[in-house]
Amino acid sequence: MPETNLPIDFESQMLELLGQAEFEQFKEAINTPSHTSIRLNSAKFFLLTWANTPISWSSTGFFLEERPSFTLDPAIHAGAYYVQEASSIFIEHILHSLNIPKGIYLDLAAAPGGKSTLLSSYLGNEGMLVANEVIQSRAQILKENIIKWGLGNAIVTNNDPEHFGPLEGFFDLVVVDAPCSGEGMFRKDPQAREEWSIDNVQLCSARQKRIMDQAGALVKADGYLVYSTCTFNEQENEEMIRFLTEEFSYEPVRIPLESTWNIRETSVETEGKTFYGYRFFPHLVKGEGFFITVMKRSSEAYIQEPKRIKDFKHPYLKEVWNRESSDLDDELRFDGSGKYYTLNDSYFRISKDWNLHFQKISQHLSLKYFGVEIGKKQKRDWIPTHEWALSILPKHGFPSHELSETEAIEFLRKNDFEISGLPIGWVLITFKNLPLGWVKNLGNRVNNYYPKEWRIRM
Missing domain, CATH: 3.40.50.150 (Vaccinia Virus protein VP39)
Known part of the structure; x- marks a missing residue:
């Protein structure tokens, strides 16, 4: 790593903070390469095969001895781990x-x-x-x-x-x-x-x-x-x-x-x-x-508890009533803890335990995303979203198909490739049992539904 000079005012500041001898050690350290570290998603099973050492203050963080090509690892796109700086x-x-x-x-x-x-x-x-x-x-x-x-x-x-x-x-x-x-x-x-x-x-x-x-x-x-x-x-x-x-x-x-x-x-x-x-x-x-x-x-400070909103109104979100929310959870074979909202006819699911907090937040803040977007419903069939595929929610009723690493990278590039033996309809694509997204087998062709804006360009 090429050494670049430190600003003089910064040197003065660090000398005051560390003293001369330790400042020399500091200077030497910042001209050596950084360490690569990752944190595992404990809700998704991922077997760490790279040479690693645990981060002392974390049960899920690891230093890697070498930096792999994360972009070309399907597991990172499946949310199995996050590349995060060890100190944070x-x-x-x-x-x-x-x-x-x-x-x-x-x-x-x-x-x-x-x-x-x-x-x-x-x-x-x-x-x-x-x-x-x-x-x-x-x-x-x-x-x-x-x-x-x-x-x-x-x-x-x-x-x-x-x-x-x-x-x-x-x-x-x-x-x-x-x-x-x-x-x-x-x-x-x-x-x-x-x-x-x-x-x-x-x-x-x-x-x-x-x-x-x-x-x-x-x-x-x-x-x-x-x-x-x-x-x-x-x-x-x-x-x-x-x-x-x-x-x-x-x-x-x-x-x-x-x-x-x-x-x-x-x-x-x-x-x-x-x-x-x-x-x-x-x-x-x-x-x-x-x-x-x-x-x-301090224990004397203010506590604001969200109040029940009698008639929830929002410029673009629609609340799904509790009975219908419960029916949806039953239909999808979830655990019964869901509360649903719709946006442009697509269903979003949050935990009903936090519904009042969510309603309060939605009245004051600009929402970009919340909970899990499940998808749209056509009569009895679901058009599932990529968000549902990557979530830890079950995907009952959908067949899945495991890809090799080469096939998974083609899928993540949103390329068309041959997959034989797929059932007709929506199929959950997995790599090492980690969901990556959906394809739809129309019989004469298979459509890749990986989001265009997320595709690997490398």
Whole structure:
């Protein structure tokens, strides 16, 4: 990896943070190649065959000894795993070590979806996640990754933090991986070094305060706030702890650490209490640069519970009544926990346990996707969606056909290829028993229904 010079102001900042001897180790580390890491989807069976070592703070994360061609691996398109930076997988340890109560979660700056898919896995069928992204093109990538993950417990929204005002005190957990100056990416992305400046740090800090001024109010009493950046400086990290605790009533939370992990704990004295942050330095851990802090909302803070809406109205969603929802779950041989909505005659399914929360959210936010889109119904037959294929919901009544790796890649390229012995009608295509999508056998030809915009172009 070619060494590029570090900005002088950044060197001064890091010397102050680390001291001369450790700064030299840091410089050496950021000029070595990054480590590739993935996190498995525990709801989908995938046998890891690449040489790997477990990530210490995760039960589902692994470092790979070599970086494979992920694009040409059908399993990634099936949502069997997510390529995620190891330091940010630390959120898994936070959730489990604090035993954070499951409920309604918000990932406020969620794209491309690493933390959202992690939160979705933690919640399982015991909660609902709002995965929000303000930039529309990035919200589309987030939606794709949530669909591939397939758990059906997420709502993807495309909103500015300001739009969340009516949801004050609504969430059990709010995660903000804030846009930052990117110092922690200096190894992975040498261009980040060239774009860095003190002015940019100050600009990022001001933007973070604007976001956190909204986010801090969204956590309900006794709920948790997780704030993270991929940067090292105190202005975007410890100063944000001070800002938040001056604006809102939060209690400190300390995360248990193993000394062998080499994660640096930092403390901030503010409002008469000691708050904690955690820094990941690339010369100490195998991951990239990262900072994270956790706080608990005071028990005196506001709690907003969603109220039943007598007559649910929405500009484009239609509620399917409870009896019909129950009949649909019976017909599809699901577990009976579903609540349905229609959009353009296509049925979407969410958990009825979170229906009131969903209705409240849909009144205030711009929805990009929610639950699992099942498809359209023609008399007694279903036209199934790609989203249903990738979800963990059963696909009773549809035959399946297993492809070889070569055939699976052709399918993912949306190419036509010969498949013999297929039954007539809709057939679920699988690779290593992981659903990839649908084909329809018309007798004289087989149509590939893989989404055009998702196809492999490599």
